[in-house]
Amino acid sequence: xxxxxxxxxxxxxxxxxxxxxxxxxxxxxxxxxxxxxxxxxxxxxxxxxxxxxxxxxxxxxxxxxxxxxxxxxxxxxxxxxxxxxxxxxxxxxxxxxxxxxxxxxxxxxxxxxxxxxxxxxxxxxxxxxxxxxxxxxxxxxxxxxxxxxxxxxxxxxxxxxxxxxxxxxxxxxxxxxxxxxxxxxxxxxxxxxxxxxxxxxxxxxxxxxxxxxxxxxx
Numbered sequence: 001x002x003x004x005x006x007x008x009x010x011x012x013x014x015x016x017x018x019x020x021x022x023x024x025x026x027x028x029x030x031x032x033x034x035x036x037x038x039x040x041x042x043x044x045x046x047x048x049x050x051x052x053x054x055x056x057x058x059x060x061x062x063x064x065x066x067x068x069x070x071x072x073x074x075x076x077x078x079x080x081x082x083x084x085x086x087x088x089x090x091x092x093x094x095x096x097x098x099x100x101x102x103x104x105x106x107x108x109x110x111x112x113x114x115x116x117x118x119x120x121x122x123x124x125x126x127x128x129x130x131x132x133x134x135x136x137x138x139x140x141x142x143x144x145x146x147x148x149x150x151x152x153x154x155x156x157x158x159x160x161x162x163x164x165x166x167x168x169x170x171x172x173x174x175x176x177x178x179x180x181x182x183x184x185x186x187x188x189x190x191x192x193x194x195x196x197x198x199x200x201x202x203x204x205x206x207x208x209x210x211x212x213x214x215x216x217x218x
Contacts, residue, residue: 093197104164108139108142108164111145114145118164119145121182122136122146122166123149125180128168128178129170129178131170132151133170133172135155135168136154136155137155138155138156138158138167139159139161140157143157161181161183165185168180
């Protein structure tokens with residue numbers, strides 16, 4: 001039956017019921033919308049927190065990895081630098097040794113210059129030996145450069161004294177020896193030069209974790 005066919009009071013009551021129903025439906029819809037909007041907002045906020053937490057963890061992990069990689073790269077760089085420093089020290093001492101050998105070779109071609117040096121080396125050796133009589137060894141052809149000394153019992157020429165200088169032995173038993181050859185003196189001086197170079201250059205590799213003992217000759 002159409003509402004138009006109803007009596008006035010009933011028709012008005014039906015219309016009022018419809019309006020009330022529509023109003024109730026509208027309120028429910030609005031309430032549902034509000035509830036879902038809140039739930040959606042809460043869900044979005046929760047998801048955002050999850051994402052931010054994941055991103056933060058990723059960033060922290062990346063930061064740790066970055067610092068680790070940076071530390072490794074730093075150590076690698078200093079190791080490379082240390083290798084260069086060691087190589088430079090080795091090259092420098094080799095060049096210096098060649099220069100010393102050249103200068104000694106030149107000096108030994110000048111008897112007037114080398115003779116006094118050789119005699120000083122002989123006196124030093126005999127003083128250190130402390131024996132009343134000594135056998136002196138010098139390089140081939142250099143015995144004639146030695147002056148008279150009552151402590152000299154005998155002079156020998158040895159082919160192995162390639163850089164010159166003197167070796168003194170106790171003439172009694174030959175058990176005591178003082179090596180004052182120029183090669184031995186250089187070998188004693190070389191570690192001091194290396195140590196000095198190492199001390200001057202050690203600051204360049206001071207951040208390397210390994211000890212710097214490698215910069216010293218054994």
